[in-house]
Amino acid sequence: MMDFFAANKDMLLFTGAAGVKLLAFLGAVMGFTALMTLAERKVSALMQDRIGPNRASVFGFAFNGLFQPIADAIKMILKEDFVPGRAEKLLFTLAPFFALIPILALFAVIPFGDYVMVFGYRVNLQIADLPLGLFFVLAISGLAIYGVFLGGWASKNNFALLGAMRGAAQMISYEVVLGLTLVGLMMCYGSASLQDMVRAQGRLLFGFIPAWGVVCQPFAFVLFLVAATAENKRTPFDLVEGESEIIGYFLEYSSMRFAAFMFAEFLEIVLISMLLATLFFGGWQVPYLYETGFIFPGGAQLPLNHYLVTAMQAGSFAAKTVFFSWFSLVVRWTLPRFRFDQMMGLCWKALLPLALLNILITGAVMTILGKL
Amino acid sequence: MISVKKVNNRPLNLLERIYLWEIARGISVTTRHFFVNLFFPKNILTVPYPEKTIPLPGNALFRTRHRLKIRSDGSPKCVACFMCQTACPARCIRIEAAEYAENTVEKYPAVFDIDLSRCVMCGMCVEACPEDAIAMDTGELPGGALARPGMKMTKETLLRNIPGTGDPSAKGAANRLADEYSGGLE
Numbered sequence: 001m002m003d004f005f006a007a008n009k010d011m012l013l014f015t016g017a018a019g020v021k022l023l024a025f026l027g028a029v030m031g032f033t034a035l036m037t038l039a040e041r042k043v044s045a046l047m048q049d050r051i052g053p054n055r056a057s058v059f060g061f062a063f064n065g066l067f068q069p070i071a072d073a074i075k076m077i078l079k080e081d082f083v084p085g086r087a088e089k090l091l092f093t094l095a096p097f098f099a100l101i102p103i104l105a106l107f108a109v110i111p112f113g114d115y116v117m118v119f120g121y122r123v124n125l126q127i128a129d130l131p132l133g134l135f136f137v138l139a140i141s142g143l144a145i146y147g148v149f150l151g152g153w154a155s156k157n158n159f160a161l162l163g164a165m166r167g168a169a170q171m172i173s174y175e176v177v178l179g180l181t182l183v184g185l186m187m188c189y190g191s192a193s194l195q196d197m198v199r200a201q202g203r204l205l206f207g208f209i210p211a212w213g214v215v216c217q218p219f220a221f222v223l224f225l226v227a228a229t230a231e232n233k234r235t236p237f238d239l240v241e242g243e244s245e246i247i248g249y250f251l252e253y254s255s256m257r258f259a260a261f262m263f264a265e266f267l268e269i270v271l272i273s274m275l276l277a278t279l280f281f282g283g284w285q286v287p288y289l290y291e292t293g294f295i296f297p298g299g300a301q302l303p304l305n306h307y308l309v310t311a312m313q314a315g316s317f318a319a320k321t322v323f324f325s326w327f328s329l330v331v332r333w334t335l336p337r338f339r340f341d342q343m344m345g346l347c348w349k350a351l352l353p354l355a356l357l358n359i360l361i362t363g364a365v366m367t368i369l370g371k372l
Numbered sequence: 373m374i375s376v377k378k379v380n381n382r383p384l385n386l387l388e389r390i391y392l393w394e395i396a397r398g399i400s401v402t403t404r405h406f407f408v409n410l411f412f413p414k415n416i417l418t419v420p421y422p423e424k425t426i427p428l429p430g431n432a433l434f435r436t437r438h439r440l441k442i443r444s445d446g447s448p449k450c451v452a453c454f455m456c457q458t459a460c461p462a463r464c465i466r467i468e469a470a471e472y473a474e475n476t477v478e479k480y481p482a483v484f485d486i487d488l489s490r491c492v493m494c495g496m497c498v499e500a501c502p503e504d505a506i507a508m509d510t511g512e513l514p515g516g517a518l519a520r521p522g523m524k525m526t527k528e529t530l531l532r533n534i535p536g537t538g539d540p541s542a543k544g545a546a547n548r549l550a551d552e553y554s555g556g557l558e
Binding site for chain 2: 043046047048049050051054222330331333334335
């Protein structure tokens, strides 16, 4: 037995570290997503001069509604799990899984920190450092269409099918823009690995501006923000749902199956926020913070402990994620819904040419600067 | 003559057609509300009912919590005729009649319950009452409760007078004659 441990020490250490990272990161993401369901209601309430849910209490302690997600979950579990008589039973059951699993898989490639030394063993703060992480993100997020379309199709309900068709058309259209937008970034940083891209954003432009994606590719940032919101099926692109008109592809779902769709949507908000932070706002980078501590442009230095630096970097990533999640909620409760033809027109007539133009300009600038 | 209001919709300029600037303006408004309400919750208009109530605005004649009027001698005006119970579309009134010991002509309600969890506040009972004994003018909105027994109003609650207004029930027009007949104080 000891021989086995000794022989496979590296492999076992890697597996153990990966398991711990997986539990910690996914636990944090899941907890945050549960709070997002509360935040959605609280933020909208505050924006509209209301209070929001504040009654769910445990032993009389309500903490202004902090236990609402638990109450919601218990309610969802206790609801009847209804399947329409004419529904395709197998596909109807599978659809929530198809909605949830691709989103969960994508969190594997998000770098939430640089690395941390534990007993002399270097642990990268990313679950899977894929060399083509960006393509992995695009490929797997494309699978999320299956959840939407299977759900709408298997329900055998016209409104659900209408929502699913809208969803499929919308997601496929905006997938194209999303992919083309990221090409500019890949040209800038010369890599498709998310960790490499974050490391490249630690450099300084002109000696004092951090080379964050939003500085190098401001145009791509706006395009990505719009396309990602549409990909996420959030207002103003929530025609798939359209609460006031067609309810959407999960019309016939109830109980935890519906909760799975809902949770997938909120997970997607968190994922998009993390991608925005990673690609355009330096991921875990803090301006002027390096492995050994702060080095300011003037030459002043502030050496810091390795663990403090790592904690600050992870905290920076968390703060950016929280900010963009909040921003997504604010956008949702501010804007009205587009008409379907407006939305498709925006994608194919405005965003797609602009994304191509962005690639062209990026290429031209890089050729002039001699970096290509 | 129907007056027609002409709306002059001017064409959108370039900045408005790009839409992003208008989105930023809209988000600035909602964000301002968010942060003002987050740090100064006093601006929020919501009343945490039923723990806290505010007086109803103005002289609004809302139908509010029921009350049973009382005569000048302190007995309820209600004669337990079951008219309100019959008229109630929500079937939330339950009356049990009893007879006065000294006066076998008239009945009185031994039990008069209104289940507010079923009441639809339609005012049919007030319309139906031949004695003008039930009214919905207390100005109180019935509160929420965590269990059904908490939503039940008994006779004692219904006979409670409105604080600060003396005893308006004694001035009921329909019962003046009855008061005069019985040599009442009015």
